[in-house]
Amino acid sequence: MDTQIILIGLAGVLASSAPIVFATIGETFAERSGVINLSLNGTILLTAMAGFAVAVTTNSLVLGFLAGALIGGLVALIVAFSSITLKQSQVAVGFILALTCRDLAYYLGNPFMGLQGPRVASLPIPGLADIPIIGVIFFQQDIPVYASFLLIIVSYVFIFKTKPGLMLQGIGEKPATAFVRGANVNRMRYFYTVLGGMLAGLAGPMFSLSVKAGWKGTISGLDGFGWIALALTIFGGWNPLRAAFGAYLFGLLQWLGLVLQPSLPNIPSQVLQVAPFPLMILTLLLVNIGNAEWVDRTLAALPEKTRKWLANILRSLRTSPPASLGVPFENE
C-alpha cells in the first residue's frame, strides 16, 4: 500500500513537472541560437489564461493548446524582432514583456475566473500501463505528459545528433563562423526563438487544462514557474536531458517537502517549502565543479590515467553558455 502511494506520488512529480519541461526546453532552443527570451513567466501566465479561455469557450482542448502555442510564438516574435532586427537589449525587452503579459493575463482573465472548464483526461497506455512499478509511474499519464517525455528525447537528439542541431549550436556559439559555413544566422535565430516561444506557450495550457486545471487569477499559483524555467535552462547547461533532470529534481524536492512535512513537525514548514531552491544551487555547484581552477590543480597530482579519466568526466559535466548569447550578429 505504501509503495503504491510513493509510486503515484512519483507519477505526480512527472506530471506536474511536464509544463516546466516544455518551457525549459523551449528556452533552451532560443538560447542555443543566441537569443534570451526573458518573457517566459509572462508567457506561461498569459497562455494558461488564454488556453483555458479558448477551451472553455469552444469546448475544445486542442484549440486551447493551439491558442497557447500561438500566443507564446507571438510574444517570442516580439523579442526576436526587437533584438535581432532592431538590435535592442534582449534583457530589457524580455523583462518588460514578462511583466506586461502577466498583468494582461490577470486583467483579461477576469471573466473566466473560477469557471468550470474541460480537463485533459489521463490515458493509460494499454499493455505498458500494467508493467509493475514503471507502468504506474510512466504510462498512466495524460497526452501532454507523454508529449513531454517525447520532447526531451527528440530535442536532445535534434540538438546533439543532427546536422541542423549542430548548426544551431554554432549559431549561438560563433555566428560569424556559422555565417561562413552557409547559415542565415538571423533567420535561424528568428525561427528558434519563435519555436521556443511556442513550446513555452504550451506550458500554460498544460497547467490550466491539466496540472492545475482552471483559472483563478492571481491565486492560480502559476506566477514564478517561468523564472524557475529560466534558471533550469542555465542549470541544465543548455542541454534538454539535463534541463529535464533539473525540472524533475525540482518537482521531486517540492513533493518531498509536502510529504515529509507531517513526519517532521519540528522543522518549520517554510524550511521545507524553500529547501528545493538552495538544494538546486548546491547541485549546480557540484555539476560545475570542473570549471574551478583548484580542481585542475588537485587533479594534476593524480596518476596520468586517473587524471585523464576524471578530467574527461568533469569536462563532460562542465557547462558554458553559448558564447554569443544575447549578442546581435552583424556581417560587418
Added chain:
Amino acid sequence: MKVELIHIHKHFGAVHANNDINLTVESGKIQGILGENGAGKSTLMKILSGYIQADSGEIRLDGTPVKINSPSDAIRLGIGMLHQDPLDFPPMRVVDNLLIGHDGGLFPNRGEVVRAFSELQSRFGFNIDPYAYVDTLTVGERQQLEILRLLWLGARVLILDEPTTGISASQKEKLFETLRKLAAQGMSVIFVSHKLEDVEFLCDRIAVFRKGELVGQVDPPYVTDELVQMMFGRAISLEEKQRYETCDVSFHLDHVTIEDYRLQIRDINLTISCGEVIGLAGMEGSGQVQFLRTCAGLIRPVAGEINLGGRRLTGKPYRAFLEAGIAYVPASRLEEGLIPGLSLTEHFILAEEQNGFFINFDKALATTRQRIEDFNIKGTPVSTVESLSGGNQQRALLAMLRQPVNLLLLEHPTRGLDIESAIWIWGKLKERCKQGTSIIFTSADLEEILQYSDRILVFYGGKVSPPLDAESTTVEQLGQLIGGKGF
C-alpha cells in the same frame, strides 16, 4: 584554378578600402599579398571569399565571370578562406566542427567524416585527434584543421589571411610545406601577410598593397628594400643593436618552481641586471606565459624566492609587484590589457594615481593629448580603444605604463603589427632600457628575439635552457632548441 579580380572597388563609409584593384592569380602558384595593417588586403580577400560584397568590379574563375554573394557560394565555387582568427567553434569537437555546414542528410555520419579526415591528415602529415575539443588545440593546429576542412569541401583556391601570426616556428615550417604541396597539385594559394620574410620565403609572386591600392607586383628574386619602399612609400631601416646595462643586480629568481595543471617548470635561477632585455623563445604553451605571469606576481610559485633590488616579493600579492615597479603587458590586448568601450582619456585616468573623489577632466584631457602625441597614437582622446588598430592599441598600452618601471614583462609585444609599428615600439622600449628598465618578453618571431634580446631563454615542455647570449646564437640553433633538441 585561375582567379581574376577586375576593377574591384569597396568603400567603408568615407574610406576607400579597395580602389580599382586588378589582380590575376594563376593556378599552381602561391601569390603573396603584402601590405601594412589597413592597406586593404583583408578587404579584398573577404570580397573574394564572399564574406562581404564589392561595390563594383568583376571576379572571374578560369575565365568565367562569377557572382559570389556569400561564403557558401564561394566554397561551392571552390574558394576557401582561412581567416586571421580561425573561424571555428572552440567548445566543440573536431569532428563536429567538420560537420557543421556540411550538406547532406539529417543525421551526420561521424564515422565516415573521421575516415575522410584521417586520410587527408596522413596526406599532409598532420596529427589532430578528431575527437579532441577545438579549444584544446593550438592556433597552429586549428589552422591545420581549417585547411583540411576547406580541402575536404573541395576548395581549389585557398586564401590565408595572416596565417603565421601566433603559430610556432615549426608549425610555420609545416604550413609552408603544406602550401607548396597544394600548389604543386594545381591549387591557387593566396597568402596575405605583412611579414616580409614569410612572403619572400614562400611566394612565387608578390602583390604589394598600400592605402587601398595595389602598388605593384614583384617576381623573385626579391629585394627587401624594394618591397619595404613599396609597402610604406619610403625606406625604413632597423636600428643598430645596442646594450644599456647601467647597474648591478636588479631582478632575481632563486630556485623558482612553477606548477600548473598542464606543466611544471622546475628550479629556475636567473639574475637580470638593469636595462637588460631577456627574450623567451619556445613553442606556444611551453611555459613562457606561466614564467612571465610568475614574474608579474599573478602566479604564485610553489617553491623558490623572487627578489627585486633586494626586496623580497615571494608570495606577495600582485599589488606588491606593481608597487615594486613590475609591469605586465599581456598578449590579448582587448581582453586583458584594455577595457573595450572606454575611451583613451578614461584609460589614462584609470592608469594614473588619482587624488580626490572627482575626476579632473581638464587635466586628464591634457595628459591624454600629450601621451597621444608622445606615443604617436592614431586616435583622439575620445576614441574608444576597440576602434583603434592593433598597433595603436599596443602603443596605448605602453603609454599607460606608470613611470618608472623597473621590470617590464611583455607577451608578444609586436604580434599582429606591421614592421613600422614594431620598430617604433622597440624604439620606445629601448628608451626605457636606457633609463634602467629591464625587459622580459615572449615572441614567436625568432628574428625579433635575436634582434632585441641580450640573453635568451628557450622553453620546451616546461624545461628551461640556461641563458644564451643573443650575439653568439643563430636562428638555426634556436630553432633546434625550440624543437626540443639539446635539452
